[in-house]
Amino acid sequence: MMNKLIPATNPIxxxxxxxxxxxxxxxxQACPDxxxxxxxxxxxxxNTLYLSDVFILEQTVSGVSTDVDDQALHRHIxxxxxxxxxxxxxxxxxxxxxxxxxxxxxxDDACIARYPCEWMVSLVTNKYGEYQAxxxxxxxxxxxxxxTVELELSADNRLSDNCSAEVSTKVTRQExxxxxxxxxxxxxxxxxxxxxxxELGGADDGLSQSN
Ligand SMILES: [Zn+2]
Numbered sequence: 001m002m003n004k005l006i007p008a009t010n011p012i013x014x015x016x017x018x019x020x021x022x023x024x025x026x027x028x029q030a031c032p033d034x035x036x037x038x039x040x041x042x043x044x045x046x047n048t049l050y051l052s053d054v055f056i057l058e059q060t061v062s063g064v065s066t067d068v069d070d071q072a073l074h075r076h077i078x079x080x081x082x083x084x085x086x087x088x089x090x091x092x093x094x095x096x097x098x099x100x101x102x103x104x105x106x107x108d109d110a111c112i113a114r115y116p117c118e119w120m121v122s123l124v125t126n127k128y129g130e131y132q133a134x135x136x137x138x139x140x141x142x143x144x145x146x147x148t149v150e151l152e153l154s155a156d157n158r159l160s161d162n163c164s165a166e167v168s169t170k171v172t173r174q175e176x177x178x179x180x181x182x183x184x185x186x187x188x189x190x191x192x193x194x195x196x197x198x199e200l201g202g203a204d205d206g207l208s209q210s211n
Contacts, residue, residue, distance in 0.1 A: 012135055012145055014121065015044070015197060016051045017152045024054045028096040028127055035059070036066035038076075039092030041121055049121060049135070049147070051092060065107075066095055094123040102130040112136055112144075121147065132202055150197040 020039075027035055039054035057072040080087050093115075095108075102124045104112070112122050115136070123133040133147040172184045 012047045012049065012147045014041075014049045014051055014123075014133060014147050014149050015152050016149055016200075017154065020051055020054055021149070021151055021200075024094060024125070025129060027054075027056055028125060031061065031096065032098070033061040033063050034066045034096055034098055035061055036068050036093070036095040038073075038090060039094065040089040041091040042089060051121075052089075054092070054094065063098065091117070091119065092121045092123070094125065097124055097126045099127055102126045102128075102132050104132060104134070113142065123147075123149075130202070131200070148202065149200040151200055152197050 024037065024039075027037060035056065036059055037054050037056040040052045042050050042052065044050040055076075057076055058069040059072075060067045060069075077087055077090070080090070093112075097103075104122070104124055108122070108124060112120070112134075113136075115138070118139055119135060119137045121133065121135050123131055125131040131149060133149060135145045135147050137143045137145070167187050171187050173187055175183055175185055177183060
C-alpha cells in the first residue's frame with residue numbers, strides 16, 4: 001500500500017521546456033504501443049525540478065508493456081560517464097499508456113518501488129497528452145508525492161521584436177507629473193526574453209479520457 005502525501009502549500013513543480021514536452025509526446029505519437037523513456041532532472045529551487053531532456057533506448061514493447069534492454073541502459077550510463085555528464089541527472093522515467101488512461105498501474109507502482117536511488121520522478125502519459133507524475137523518495141522510507149508539470153515557454157525573439165516595434169508605434173503611456181499635469185510618452189519595451197510557465201492539467205482534472 002503506497003501512501004501519497006499532498007503538500008498543503010508549495011506543490012512540487014516539474015518545469016519542462018515546451019520543446020522537451022513536445023519531444024516526449026512525439027515519441028508517444030510515433031509508437032503504436034506503449035513506449036518507455038528516460039530523462040535528465042535537476043533540482044532548481046524549493047519544490048522545483050527541471051526536466052532538461054528526454055530520450056529513449058532500445059526496448060521491446062506491446063500494447064500493455066515495455067521491456068527496456070538492460071544493456072542499452074548500462075551503455076547509456078557508461079556513455080554519460082565517458083562524456084563527463086553527471087549520472088545523477090538520470091532521475092526521470094516516463095512511459096505511455098497509448099490510448100488508455102494515464103494513471104500509474106499496480107505494475108507501474110511495483111516498478112517504481114524498485115529504483116535503486118534516493119529519489120526518482122515518474123510520469124505516465126498517453127496519446128491524448130494526459131499525464132500523471134510523481135516524485136518518489138526512498139529513504140528513510142518510501143514516499144510518493146504528486147507533481148504538477150509546468151511548461152516553460154521561451155520567448156520567440158523575432159515575434160518579440162515585431163510586437164515590441166508595434167507596441168512602440170501604437171501604444172502611448174499617459175504619465176501624471178508632480179503638479180498633476182499629464183504628459184504622454186512612448187512605451188519602452190520590457191525585457192521580452194523572460195521565459196514564463198503555464199500549468200499543464202493532469203489526468204485527474206477533467207480532461208477527456210474517452211475514445
Ligand atoms: Zn503503466
